[in-house]
Amino acid sequence: MSNHVLQRATPATMIPAGDATTLPAGTEVHIVQTLGGNVTVRTDHGLFRIAAEHGDAIEGYVPKSASVGGEPVQGEFSEQMVWDALKTCFDPEIPVNIVDLGLVYDLAAEKTPTGGFAVEVKMTLTAPGCGMGPIIAEDAREKIARLPQVEAAKVHIVWDPVWTPQMISTEGRQVLGLE
Structure with a gap:
């Protein structure tokens, strides 16, 4: 990817700590990953995740898709819609979605009694103590909440069973060059 400059002070999340920060206007950034609508950038001070809604602060950056996940999905609710929404969520350091990981x-x-749906997801992380876990889980929750007829969405981080690389799907293994 290429080098860009931030046009304004931009909220960001430090990777892997998960701490919120603001990158100053004029900061030079190198785009590392743009999957799932968010942007992972490298600066002289490390890696940062810039949320999709702040991507326009990156001079010259144009999202790959006009749909960054902000628009509601159309149609009748289905579990497949939830799986599809989860496949648009990425760890900012790994170019594989959380389902295939x-x-x-x-x-x-x-x-629900009102005819909508309450959705709960249990997910884990590749490593305990990953500061990005709550951010990834919230990204997943927000995308589920935008689905039609979803009245409540919860994403719980669990540690049992412990994640291992053997849990990566065939598609994920191919992206990572493991097959």
């Missing part, structure tokens, strides 16, 4: 352990969708 094997991080999603359970998905449950229950009809």
Whole structure:
């Protein structure tokens, strides 16, 4: 990817600590990853995740897709829609979605009394103590919440079973060059 400059002070998240910070206007950034709508950049001070809604601060950066995940999905609710939404969530350091990484352990969708759906997901992380875990989980929750008829969305981080690289799907292994 290429070098860019931030046009304004930009909220960002330090990787892997997960701490919120602001990168000053004029900061030179090198785009590392743009999957899932968010942008991972490298600066002289390390890696940072810039949320999709702040991507326009990066001079010359144009999102790959006009749909960055902000628009609601159309159609009738289905569990497949939830899986598809989860496949748009990425660890900012790994170019494989959280489903193909094997991080999603359970998905449950229950009809609510008002006819909508309450969705709960159990996921893990590649390593305990990863500061990006809550950010990744919130990204997943927000994308699920935008689905049609979803009235409640919760994403829980669990540690049992412990994640291992063997949980990566065939597609994920191919992206990572493991097959």
